[in-house]
Amino acid sequence: MNATERSIAAAEAHGAHNYHPLPVVVATAEGAWMTDVEGRRYLDMLAGYSALNFGHGNRRLLDAAKAQLERVTLTSRAFHHDRYAEFCTELAALCGKDMVLPMNTGAEAIETAVKTARKWGYRVKGVPDGRAKIIVADNNFHGRTTTIVSFSTDPEARADYGPYTPGFEIVPYGDLAALEAAVDENTVAVLLEPIQGEAGVLVPPPGYLSGVRRLTAERNVLFVADEIQSALGRTGSTFACEHEDVVPDVYVLGKALGGGVVPVSAVVADRDVLGVFRPGEHGSTFGGNPLACAVALEVIAILKTGEYQERATRLGEHLHHELGLLVGTGAVEAVRGRGLWAGVDIAPSLGTAREVSERLMERGVLVKDTHGSTIRIAPPLVISKEDLDWGLERLRAVLAG
Template identity: 80%
Template structure:
């Protein structure tokens, strides 16, 4: 078996350098732990950016996938299959909605939501053709397609990909007054993350989401909540919007919906909104395939039980209490988050977020940096309190050193 160093060198020589992964080569995983090719174990405090909310190799999810692999994996949407109807019914019910449009990746789901909003604006709201606008927030991360980076404020994600798609207005995140001013007669939707993950796990001011809901309802504008990272248990509720008692017009889901096994995403809304599509106007060969539906159905069943949400809430309280103590040492300049999800701003004098992540890797803990000296902590929801505390102890050691 080649060593980690050899495998990294080969990957660097033969792949595009659109990622800068930490220098570790993983070969197996279970629960909240991963093992590299040399047999060293690491505690996963990233969980695939929330795609692994239920941990690595959850037995219920792998069993669902294995059973479906022996039956039927793909039909395309040219035909019905026997898992599709149940998937749509159960996911819609979990969301308190009526209809589902399945896709594969989160970016595809966001693109689908953009197309949905525009089509709804023209066919239902009556916006003149070609004038539909969608209001988004600065600091957003909704994906990396050409249209999505057109309304990104992250120059690293946006630079050199123009010409950019028009039709978007960017306002400060958390600023309800700015949002209200931006909404006009051509606005068809407001697209927001209830918690901004890539920006550093930013939680909006209290009342903001409720204010967005009230404003969009009053102005006849769709409220689209991108819950790809924040949804499906991560914040201690099924959806982060629930923390303010808000139900948007449209949920955009992904990541954890595939159980860390297959890419599954979906746009979930009312029949009145998703009913604007007619055959041939939008689709995906793999969207809603039998294997994806089988895994996602088990994810929905686990969320219906509520245990993972309660665990995220309880362990999340513990996580934030411990991080608050770290903030009191002066080595951490800020902590934000909700549930089992936190952005930790490390004193820049101690190193960049990348450097802190590398030092933690050397101690057996895997996290990922975001902007500047910020690291994200988002362990699988199945992590034990003992393992979480062990990981936090390693963070203390690294900061103290």
């Protein structure tokens, strides 16, 4: 066996089979490129599900991490540390909010948002104890904890994990009338992805997000935007909600906030929402640690320049133009997305999206399939137009058979 085969065999023998990765074993990476253990190079067109918006080995982020590694990496929140206040201040300012509650993973941040909404509902809105309801959308993906999969409509994510957590109502994504009908006096929040990533990069109809904002404001309900995958430059703006000039009550952030260096997530809201917490009511050993804060501060500084938002807009227009030319050719049934983010529905005659992903891998391009027939394209925002075109050329070749 070669090095790739040995590594995959060991992983399958000793690692739980909760993922089905492509048969490539990455050893190094830089920018938009990865190199495997055999020395083969691949164009990364997935970017760690948008965790690597600023590319592999981003020098600014690595320098920030290295400098902090030499000082202090963890205190726990039992003590103050000198990066925490600056991180909270800068992230709150980026979001236009008052307060930040830092966590580690996206799922932790969603769990925190759920707890925030319920506590706000009881302490501020006056919902009777145990009656708080949160409305979510079908085809959502907010994480994989027990509570989160309780309101998933994906059988693979949900099956065999019951009994399920109550308190959630599922409505069709993009259907404002259905959402309005579901809101009642016990509704404390509407939790939505501005663009549904795992579902295949589904963009809601124009006016939907602004309609959600209007409805929730009128009915005294929190609008919680899961921007874990869609924020921080991916769609051509800092937040995907900006495309409809919407500011939610609560932002849930993660993935790119840690720059692909460390896991960093956060719930960001105004004081009248996050101010419901008191000491001891919620926490995390690693949440808001010095290393995470140092890296996230550099991410925020990078975003302040607007460079990556502009790149995602400009290159995204090119990406969607080129992908749009494939629709109707018999190879691609539909293309969706915004900025440097696209879902491409593959015609069944060409095989599954997994098979297309494997053929692309053989040609040096890495993407990932979802829901059987869709491949997701989300390269690091540092990708050059030349490299993007190189990847698209290989996609066209694979689709041509």
